[in-house]
Amino acid sequence: MKTALITGATKGIGRAVTIAFAKQGINVAICSRNQQDLLDFEAELASVAPGVRVISMVADCSKRDDVKNFAVFTEKNMGFVDIVVNNVGMYTPSSILNDAENTFQKQIDTNLMPAHELYRFFGKRMVSVGKGHIFNICSVASLNPVVEAGMYSVTKYALLGLNNVMRLEMQEHGVKVTAIIPGSTLTDSWRGIEVDKDTMVLPEDVAAAITSIVNMSAGANVDQLIIKPAKGQL
Template identity: 60%
Template sequence: MENALITGATKGIGRAIAFAFAKQGLNLAICSRNVEDLTQMTNELLQVNPNIQVITRVTDCSIKQQVIDFATHAQQQLGFIKVLVNNVGIFEYASILDDDDEAFNRQMNTNVMPAYELYRYFGKTMMAARKGHIFNICSVASVAPVATAGTYGVTKAALYSLSNIMRLEMQEHGVKVTAILPGSTLTESWAGTDLNPDRFVAADDVAAAIISCYNMSSGANVDEVMIKPVLGQL
């Protein structure tokens, strides 16, 4: 049975991806800052597929050592991690000139650093095994930034660039790297909106795209997937 690690997996896109992989029969390592969320989600995942293992760890993904401890725990409990989903991220609505003093570090340490460190942790193992698939949840803002979320766009562009470097480093070793660029997606970031859900991409749509990429033949890699609302970005 294959193993997947997903950061920020108890809400939104990460949650949808976790359930999609559970239905595929993959063991899961998931993290969150909230132990109650992890416990509840573990029970729900095992109801969907009682034949998988679910490994959890309370982790603040903005702290390097906690990210590494989560990776170590997952590898010790499950063995080889074939699928890495760098999902954790934060969105802050502000222009760069209006950022508080810690905005840049806070968003870089959440939106970029965990993916960088987990790639360094698992990359050589995947390289040696000549198998693996890394999914980086970027954003449409990676390539089409908006001034009202300036630092967010900068950090997502950095993650997108990191994805491209990962792919170049890994392609001769048979390891796949896919950047996912969702547009406006109905997650907790839009809590309280009175807009029709049809104005958004659904988190399950992002998960479905990932599963489609994952299930392709060993010779095929989807470099990137952009998913936007049919009526345009919000």
């Protein structure tokens, strides 16, 4: 059985990916800042995929020590981690000139740092066995900046850049790295805004794409995958 680590797993894309993996018989290690959310999600996973092992840990992935502790906890309890999904992120709708004083560091610590730390932790382990797959959940803002969300765009650009360096470092070792680049997706970022879900990408769409990529042959890698609403960005 494979094992996957997913950050920010109780909501949105992370939640959908975790469920999709569990249904495929992949053991999962998940984290969230909220203990009750984790307990509720574990119970749900036990009902939809009773044969799958689930471990969880309360972690604030904007804190380096929490990220490292989650990695150590997962390896100690699950052994080799085949798949890492760097999903955790935050969206702040603000121009850079109007940002709060701590926005710059908070966005870097949430949208970029966890992927860097988990890559450094699991990358050498994957190289040593010649297998593994790292997914980085980027954004269309990684390709075209959203001026109304300046630092979000900057950090997502940086995450795509990190992804591309990861892929080049890993490809000679048989380790795969994929950037997932969703457009307008129905996640908590849209909470409080009235939208038509039929005009958006759903988290389950992203999860279906990721599981399809995981199931490809050993010799195939998807460098990056862009998923946009059929009718265009909202």
